Amino acid sequence: MTQTPAPPTPVHWKVVIDAGDPHAQADFWAAALRYEVEDNSALIDRLLGLGALPEQATVEFHGRRAFRDLIAVRHPEDPVDPESGTGLGRRLLFQRVPEAKTGKNRLHLDLHPGEGRREEEAARLEALGARVLRRVREQGGEWLVMADPEGNEFCVQ
Structure with missing residues (x-):
């Protein structure tokens, strides 16, 4: 066998x-x-x-x-x-x-706080030192592009 x-x-x-x-x-x-x-x-x-x-x-x-x-x-x-x-x-x-960081990230994290919690999570992250770079609304969905305190981009779904 x-x-x-x-x-x-x-x-x-x-x-x-x-x-x-x-x-x-x-x-x-x-x-x-x-x-x-x-x-x-x-x-x-x-x-x-x-x-x-x-x-x-x-x-x-x-x-x-x-x-x-x-x-x-x-x-x-x-x-x-x-x-x-x-x-x-x-x-x-x-x-x-x-x-220092000089360009766009080639890799980033997507955070998924849960259904209907994007704005609440973005406010919490801003209080920690992040900032909103832009709001994206496309046919495939909506999310926020944010930056951490050193400018690294990440998304909040």
């Missing part, structure tokens, strides 16, 4: 977003998506203790150590690696880059 081969394991992924201030972006997107900012302080302390990470590569963020140049937000119900604090599911990682 031949065995059916196991299906290939799906590829784990995260969306990486360049940022001038990754920590401010993490705060915005954690609030916008109702996600959690990852706590990598145990990993950072271990790396510092081993001499594998210089102190200047860290900052204090929300009362704990964080990497200076990157930080992620994760879905609160997804699993977390207990050793590193890294989410093992839906994540956005913000990495510091020296240059």
